Amino acid sequence: MDNTIANSPVHLTMRAGPGQPEPSPQLQALYHGFERELLVPLWTGIGELMPQQPRSQAAPHVWRWERLLALAEQAGQLVPVGRGGERRAIALANPSLGGRPYATPTLWAAIQYLMPGEDAPEHRHTQHAFRFVVEGEGVWTVVNGDSVRMARGDFLPQAGWNWHAHLNAADRPMAWIDGLDIPFAYYTESQFFEFGRESLPPTERVTPLRSRSERLWGYPGLRPLSQVGALPGTPLLVYRWADTDRALDEQLALEAEGHAATLSPGHAAVRYTNPTTGADVLPTIRAEMHRLRPGAQTRSRREVGSAVFQVFDGRGTVHVGERSWAVQRGDLFVVPSWLPYAAQADAASRLDLFRFSDAPIFEALHAHRVREDGA
Amino acid sequence: MDNTIANSPVHLTMRAGPGQPEPSPQLQALYHGFERELLVPLWTGIGELMPQQPRSQAAPHVWRWERLLALAEQAGQLVPVGRGGERRAIALANPSLGGRPYATPTLWAAIQYLMPGEDAPEHRHTQHAFRFVVEGEGVWTVVNGDSVRMARGDFLPQAGWNWHAHLNAADRPMAWIDGLDIPFAYYTESQFFEFGRESLPPTERVTPLRSRSERLWGYPGLRPLSQVGALPGTPLLVYRWADTDRALDEQLALEAEGHAATLSPGHAAVRYTNPTTGADVLPTIRAEMHRLRPGAQTRSRREVGSAVFQVFDGRGTVHVGERSWAVQRGDLFVVPSWLPYAAQADAASRLDLFRFSDAPIFEALHAHRVREDGA
Amino acid sequence: MDNTIANSPVHLTMRAGPGQPEPSPQLQALYHGFERELLVPLWTGIGELMPQQPRSQAAPHVWRWERLLALAEQAGQLVPVGRGGERRAIALANPSLGGRPYATPTLWAAIQYLMPGEDAPEHRHTQHAFRFVVEGEGVWTVVNGDSVRMARGDFLPQAGWNWHAHLNAADRPMAWIDGLDIPFAYYTESQFFEFGRESLPPTERVTPLRSRSERLWGYPGLRPLSQVGALPGTPLLVYRWADTDRALDEQLALEAEGHAATLSPGHAAVRYTNPTTGADVLPTIRAEMHRLRPGAQTRSRREVGSAVFQVFDGRGTVHVGERSWAVQRGDLFVVPSWLPYAAQADAASRLDLFRFSDAPIFEALHAHRVREDGA
Amino acid sequence: MDNTIANSPVHLTMRAGPGQPEPSPQLQALYHGFERELLVPLWTGIGELMPQQPRSQAAPHVWRWERLLALAEQAGQLVPVGRGGERRAIALANPSLGGRPYATPTLWAAIQYLMPGEDAPEHRHTQHAFRFVVEGEGVWTVVNGDSVRMARGDFLPQAGWNWHAHLNAADRPMAWIDGLDIPFAYYTESQFFEFGRESLPPTERVTPLRSRSERLWGYPGLRPLSQVGALPGTPLLVYRWADTDRALDEQLALEAEGHAATLSPGHAAVRYTNPTTGADVLPTIRAEMHRLRPGAQTRSRREVGSAVFQVFDGRGTVHVGERSWAVQRGDLFVVPSWLPYAAQADAASRLDLFRFSDAPIFEALHAHRVREDGA
Secondary structure (H helix, E strand, O other): OHHHHHHOOOOOOOOOOOOOOOOOHHHHHHHHHHHHOOEEEHHHOHHHHOOOOOOOOOOOEEEOHHHHHHHHHHHHHHOOOOOOOOOOEEEEOOOOOOOOOOOOOOOEEEEEEEOOOOEEEEEEEOOOEEEEOOOOEEEEEEEOOEEEEEEOOOEEEEOOOOOEEEEEOOOOOEEEEEEEOHHHHHHHOOOOEEEOOOOOOHHHOOOOOOOHHHHHHOOOOEEEOOOOOOOOOOOOOOEOHHHHHHHHHHHHHHHHOOOOOOOEOOEEEEEEEOOOOOOEOOOOOEEEEEEEOOOOEOOOEEEOOOEEEEEEEEEEEEEEOOEEEEEEOOOEEEEOOOOOEEEEEOOOOOEEEEEEEOHHHHHHOOOOOEEEOOO | OHHHHHHOOOOOOOOOOOOOOOOOHHHHHHHHHHHHOOEEEHHHOHHHHOOOOOOOOOOOEEEOHHHHHHHHHHHHHHOOOOOOOOOOEEEEOOOOOOOOOOOOOOOEEEEEEEOOOOEEEEEEEOOOEEEEOOOOEEEEEEEOOEEEEEEOOOEEEEOOOOOEEEEEOOOOOEEEEEEEOHHHHHHHOOOOEEEOOOOOOHHHOOOOOOOHHHHHHOOOOEEEOOOOOOOOOOOOOOEOHHHHHHHHHHHHHHHHOOOOOOOEOOEEEEEEEOOOOOOEOOOOOEEEEEEEOOOOEOOOEEEOOOEEEEEEEEOEEEEEOOEEEEEOOOOEEEEOOOOOEEEEEOOOOOEEEEEEEOHHHHHHOOOOOEEEOOO | OHHHHHHOOOOOOOOOOOOOOOOOHHHHHHHHHHHHOOEEEHHHOHHHHOOOOOOOOOOOEEEOHHHHHHHHHHHHHHOOOOOOOOOOEEEEOOOOOOOOOOOOOOOEEEEEEEOOOOEEEEEEEOOOEEEEOOOOEEEEEEEOOEEEEEEOOOEEEEOOOOOEEEEEOOOOOEEEEEEEOHHHHHHHOOOOEEEOOOOOOHHHOOOOOOOHHHHHHOOOOEEEOOOOOOOOOOOOOOEOHHHHHHHHHHHHHHHHOOOOOOOEOOEEEEEEEOOOOOOEOOOOOEEEEEEEOOOOEOOOEEEOOOEEEEEEEEOEEEEEOOEEEEEOOOOEEEEOOOOOEEEEEOOOOOEEEEEEEOHHHHHHOOOOOEEEOOO | OHHHHHHOOOOOOOOOOOOOOOOOHHHHHHHHHHHHOOEEEHHHOHHHHOOOOOOOOOOOEEEOHHHHHHHHHHHHHHOOOOOOOOOOEEEEOOOOOOOOOOOOOOOEEEEEEEOOOOEEEEEEEOOOEEEEOOOOEEEEEEEOOEEEEEEOOOEEEEOOOOOEEEEEOOOOOEEEEEEEOHHHHHHHOOOOEEEOOOOOOHHHOOOOOOOHHHHHHOOOOEEEOOOOOOOOOOOOOOEOHHHHHHHHHHHHHHHHOOOOOOOEOOEEEEEEEOOOOOOEOOOOOEEEEEEEOOOOEOOOEEEOOOEEEEEEEEOEEEEEOOEEEEEOOOOEEEEOOOOOEEEEEOOOOOEEEEEEEOHHHHHHOOOOOEEEOOO
8 A cells, every 4th residue: 555655646645725725644644545546635735827917838938030040051962851850950958848849838949950952751640730930931831742842931831631741942952930839739748740752843843933822812701602601721722921021011101101001000910711711710819910110118017828039130128027128130038828918129129029929729628818007 | 449550660461371260250359459559470471481492583684884884974964973972883773673872682782983083082982892803904002002993804893891992193084893791780780881081182183003012922832921910801902904814825725735713614714712711802702703615604593682793804605593694794694593504604704793792791600502513 | 875774774864962973964974885885883772772771672571470370371271381382381571571471671580281181292402490389289390301390489499401391189279480691692593492302101190299400419518528519509309398488497597596698687698509600500591589577568679681580479569669568478560770679578477589590691791780778 | 248148947968769850969959949949859758748548647646535534624724715705615635747737737626614604705707617426415505695515425526717605504614625627727828716795784694504506507408588698617516416316226227127228237427517508507517427337337538638536325336547446435536548447346236436537538539539449
């Protein structure tokens, strides 16, 4: 019996305090009984388990783009890309999440790096993914045989269970960031994965300026009649920077003309949406681009769930919980659940921030909450 | 009592036949009783009332653009536009619907005509509307103070209960077509109407190339964060021809490259959608643009509910029920419920067809049915 | 050409007035042109076509149960039930709807009468239907082979396209009311109909106390795992009076105990719902039972769309638009669109009112509006 | 620098194998760089992180009711119930989840025990909860002031953010099980909690046979008109055993009469649903009751997500993954994600199984998958 207790993963300690039973030998025996039977009483852990409000395990943290890129370049020299490892992707590990490759408890974020002429082999998985390009060009992501060009500012969502590979058709390496819901799928034990073909056939090694997806879906408010009905993930495989940039500029221009168009003064923002539903591009991931006019700042905001940001352009200062950082192009930082977040552009520079979060999960489950200061 | 019968709107006649009672003096007395009490037995009219399949009151019919335009031009000379009459709009009256201004039992379609310098006064109504421009330019529709330019090929949806006026800022008259759900709203007795301001203030008499609506919403898959949530009608006030034209061309090009993109060989089509839902632009009206490659034909198709078409460009032949017509630019024709419809482009001309229908009503009520031949 | 005009269903008259063009020979010629080309200008009819608010074609009217029943009994003697006539159903014809069998523009309501030993033959149609029993018992409605007993107070919804027949297994005649969306389906030309078997096989000529539908679905909040997913119409084929009665009593009791449970003081009401969605039992028909405590009255209320009421029990006074009637058990009356409606129970009698309406149509299309006085 | 590495939570090891880079001093330096910068390459952990199919951290396990109850009784003697500890609830700790009080990665399940005259104090939290009573009676759960009686077989769902307390009004202790989504909310960091009143006022210390919730909502297919609209969690606070029992019996009876009513031969099942939506009672928790006829067995089934079962009655054998157990009344066992599960009733005993799972999470996110053998 003692043996059983010794082997039990459950370890209970008598404690004094409000809501706690009086320590006693009988209580000690009872706790041993719980341990033996794999039981944990609520009163020993309720404060940790059911806090008054979200108290994130994750920490605010910033990763500097120059250091990420330097390490990715070294990896480009030392680490081949191929079946088994699948991708030369290097993930952010939140400093408070035990060394696991989790930017936040639900989100995975990585820099991916591909050398000239390299392919990343085809596979598919139920995890939802996207690519976002902070600099460079020359790589095509091939989705179900459709080659999609990647260039600075482009956002490429990738709904789960679609075959995909990457193809560097240029004479230079290229880096970009990947975002996925890997930790969420891992934790909830809901993921599937399959290997695809070992290499792309010549007919798919093409590098068109516009993908078939854009040719079919890339028009505001138009959908092909050959494909009606709501899809859980977006069929539009890339959202081009020219559109995003113009949309943000126009919001600021409309604001200057006296019209309601921005989130708050000087703060423009767009959300990437699924044209078949008008909702988020992916069932578990929200993605947005924010632009602050020089000197402008966002409202301070808390939100259930976590987010990862990458500075797309400009310079500014961001505040997450008790932390603040000066940031610039390429820097990545995380905002854990329910910590207040605010950003401010430098006086001489606008600030463009790419943001992704797990908000669709909470909205789908009626668990989303937001609190804004000064709203 | 006889007097009452004489005044009753109910008139019943004894008939012989299957399912009918034997005529007799007693039956006659019973029928008089029904008339007096405002009652109609099912057995006297079930065949008419509950047919085996839709048997439309409406007839297939074509209206020729040149004649419509000529009459509209005369109206431009003789009929002022102003409060009370509201619009110089001339509606199609289906030949089988008793002279009422109904293109089909549910849809209203008109040519609207505005002289240089004229305004059509501001009002709003719960009926959903759109404009579609088969030729010309120079008129702006002002929706809640947002001026929207109209030009050939543009589609301007107008969800119910938004203020709107028209403004001809050019030195030439302009004509376009209006589509509304007026007959449906009238029949179901569900409409409201309000007059707006007598004239637009100078600040709204502007003629920008791009409306505020386009500047906020006119990007594929992007939505402003200042306006989230699903709206019943589209916030995008115009769908420009350049996009529609390109989308159709690309479908045919993709087909030629061997990809699934068209509805059937040589038949490209797009649906105008509400970017906040991915569904139809208006709760009661579906709108689409179809393109047939020279010589191509559509599948023959029956559908619950009715549709109105306008030839946007090209020449071809259309078949509706037992009728067939050669059609060309501007011609309008109607397809009553459940009549087979097919179209064919001339060998030397592609055929572009704008189409609107009441399908969203039936889809919302789970009553939609389609039957296609050769699908 | 004159000939054409003479034959045109369109007839236009020059009128003077605000918004109207000046009568002149040229205008007359233009109007002839419109008639010839099957066109109707908006300015000649906008006031009728687009009123400020719904102005129903239908009139408020009451039908007295004793007279309906007497005529139905005579029909029982004179009119056989069988294939072709299908049902011995006698429909209310609103006095302002031209003698057509329409209680309101969208709703059909009839008394149906079946003699001992008679069957009403099997058929199915896409029109949605229900039966409501104000008195009597002994008839079973057989839906897809499932025999459903009918008794006073029972409500039997019948979603479109299910096979159904009626079977009088008693030694007395029985009457009940039928409600359908026949006029709506007729007007929108969206209906299908099929004849079924000429007679029910002996295995289906059974008269169980509880139908299979009740045995599967008749438990609050429970659904069989063999049948998951949302259905457009309810799978529960009968809502028994004992439940409805108790639900209404409890609302009044809760109100008396100080809890929010009624619509307004002394006014209890339940809506029949589809257990697979929580929404209305049928896609086009809402059905409810209302109970007023002795002396209590409802709030005055206007609503887009029309309703038909039957007094289930008690005595009271109802007000519809400018009309008022004292009503009692079995009386039927209609409330046209947007006319104010209120009811009051007699001081010495509670008043139970069964009500059905077309509200789901307008809710599905985002066109529903309600205005209540004193809310 | 070494210092930084030593402190980093990230620890990377060079390994040989398919998809892995060749170990080398340069690679070691690169890995040190990753550790220093809080980075984890995908290729070192993809097999664990993105498995081919769910590979649960949790183990199949059974907890025996008699032992749970004995420990709960001892806790009743030694552990007071009050503010701070909140509940005398003793949670199942899956043997493979590190001693945390998680039955599965997403679900918390506990036995709760209340002594005569004791109260559990009022609080509310966003975690969704339910109670299920395997034996006993005498406790009332008070939800927003509405006292709900608990007795054997009753299921009491409790949507998040409602105030609730427990009140033992009997002269005997009572035990029941609680189920919540605590681990899911904890992991996703989405929970809120508030303390309520220290004690219930005398007006709420009542013990009615029927709660107000049942009086308003406890009728098949009827909803109060004072409360329309969809609610995320069910407003019906208790599903009584008499209904559940009868529903299961009827499914087996219908099966015996030759009708489709069961999931598979001899296997009846009902799902508890939210009457305002027809969907699951709670946004994150599905709850069902299953009944196997003596000797009958379920199909073998795998499902994304995890479940907890309690034997409500009877005896049988269950198989989960590689494990099998003979089970009887009160025994609890868990089915981890994607492990095959099957159950069989003893030849001489039917087997009633209460089951709850996290399936609504995956359905809402389009991530649900089921595989059945012999379906």
